[in-house]
Amino acid sequence: MAHLLAAHRATAALDRAHPHVTFSLLHWLLDTWADEPAREVFRQGASLLAGRYRQLGLNQLLPIDRVWVGVRSTQADAFGGFHHPNQGYRHVQLASVITRYGRLSDPRLTSPELVALDLLRSYAHDCLHWGSFREYRLQEGRVVRSRYGINRRDPQGRSYSERDKDDAVSTRNLGIVMEGATDQEARTIAAEVADRLGLAERITEPDRLAFSDTTGRLEPSDFDSAHPGVAARFQLAMAGYEQGVGMRYRRFLAETGGTEEAALHGLIVSAMIGGDVSGLTGWLDRRYGARAFPRIFRSPAYTGPDPGE
Template sequence: MAPNETVIGDGVAAALGFLRADSSELTGQHPEHTFRTAPERLTRWQEAGADTAMFHGGLYAVRCRYAELGLSQLLPLDRVLVGAESRRVGAFGGFQHLNQGYRHLQMLAVVTMHGPMEGDTPHRPELALLDLLRAYAHDCLHYGSRRRYISVGGKPTRTQYGINFRRPAGQCYSAADPQGSRHTRNLGIVMEGACDREAQRITREAAVRAGIREPEDTMGRLAFRDMTGTLSADDVTAKLREELTGEEVGYVERLCRFQAGVSRRYPSFLGEFAPGEEENLHDLLLAAVISGDTRGLGAWLDDRHGPGTFSGVFLASSYFEPAALELSAQRSHQRGPHSLHHLPRPRTPPQEGAQAGLSFPRQRALMYHCNASAPSPWLDLIEALAAGGIPVGEDFPWDLYAHVVCELCSQHSTYHAAYLGELSPVSHVWVIWASGGFTYVMLRPCGAVDPTVNPVQREACTLFADHWPGHSWQFTDMLQD
């Protein structure tokens, strides 16, 4: 068990132990890469001539700093798997690689070697070591965060992570931020931002101690600034994007999305609620995430903004809604017209009974979002307007609308799909795309539920009707995770 985990109910600890005994479900998501534990990978790099002293000095800094925050036990290095030796031509790894990071159910971090991944050793050892240090410092905080698990439908279910909470029926304590927001009221964003801010600071200080300077080439410069928390909104320009090739393009796209969704919103939150005291609030947040105790953080915020600030800022209106009402809403979403028939049909046919509104059985294999991204179909129009003398205002959220991200299962075939909005409870707008271009469609929501779960605890699938197997409640990662 991780240091701040609590399990409630018979069989929960055993179920977690079963998940944590086998890494193949996670490494299997990257079949082209070869994974080795961090100590094994570091030994190979050192034998090839890389100086790993900077990384080990960074580990000492992590241990000292996190002990100050209340975390004395770090993620064991043999629970960190580093991918390299890839059979995929042009594979490019690092912190922003798809589907990597800490997975709490498996208590395992899956990361990749920064840079070209075809070999066993990095092309740029200094950057690869900095990237690994940043990922490890980041994942240690996830590992050490307070978690509470209960049994829901016979499966271990997380009801607390740090200072964020989830009810057994699925309601989250804080709601998602509005699209394009430059601020945040979402605890997931706040905690992720706090963890990465701390990891970047540790990495930045390690680079200074080792005398590692910012590379002069485009990709090296961007990666270094991302690792050390010195990336600005002006660093990624249209001209710069033209210089990128191969998988570097997708890597930078994900870097930009993370910057827009997390790295810029968190400092905005600190400046909003702790002007002049940003570092004090940052430390309080991290300590609370580790302990799971919000009392000190809440008192600090109340002293500056009035009683009940924490719940006033973060508590979603739906959090305490009765589960029966949630179920009624889910059932109402299942009524309505069938989905449009001009969409390509899934290659894997639905199981018998799906057309009658029944759900797919929950699959045993771990499922992950596709997370494939593409430049937004409306981006060309916006750029054409600007070229024609009708520029888009500075307030336009370029970082949000520059790309769309596929929400389907990573195993799906043919087209990708991203949700855009709701016209009515039975008519949702999606954009679908493949190599041939983009199409806007109105689709009925899926609404399927897991028949093996207690009715009052079921969650309706948020995808569209007749999608590929892999309901939204089956995914073990977050979209863009």
């Protein structure tokens, strides 16, 4: 199975989904920046996330030369950043595909510090995807991922938990839980760097909404009015992600963790990284009774083992 994964990693192109975008490696991009404050944003953030993730059990970060950044596009309406379509971590290739914030048809960085902060969020986010526990199995000649973090798939490919309903305000889906936990960590790191460097006073319109998103400070009212222009689709994707992931995860933590929601969040992230769910399931059992994890998350259609079995 290892040789099949290696072969796929050697032949699978990272940029096929973005034929109009020119990519650079993240460390090449950082080396070319003349804006020292922007470089400082990423420097401080990288140091902060290394310490934070080490506390959670992740001792090695996604290598910076495994991060490809879209820097230019031949499409006039291409707008990059965390919410650019079809980007993120590629678990087969063990690499990340992201884009710099802003109009990709314009080589100028209109807000260099926000570009750096957005890249920091993306990198911190994908470091956790890269560092999360995973198992693979060979099925009908194909390599499939059978376990990722605290989530599993049974031999028929069914996920451990069901999808949330479209109008859900909270979540009981492990995919959303892990994505929400991952991005909460990334946004928290971005927010701390922004506060240290006083970025809130230097980010102006039309970038205020993206700054609030990157630092985890969006409010429901932020999406009450339309935002026309090149960034409109980006902002629509931002709203969908916030409502479908960020808000649902925060509501889940509040409902399930109560006054201990920070502790629950930490247990989720640690279990994702290490693959040992005993701390998380034990915490849930003490609070909600035996076998709380399957009662909260397990889909009736799932036929595989529960976490820890």
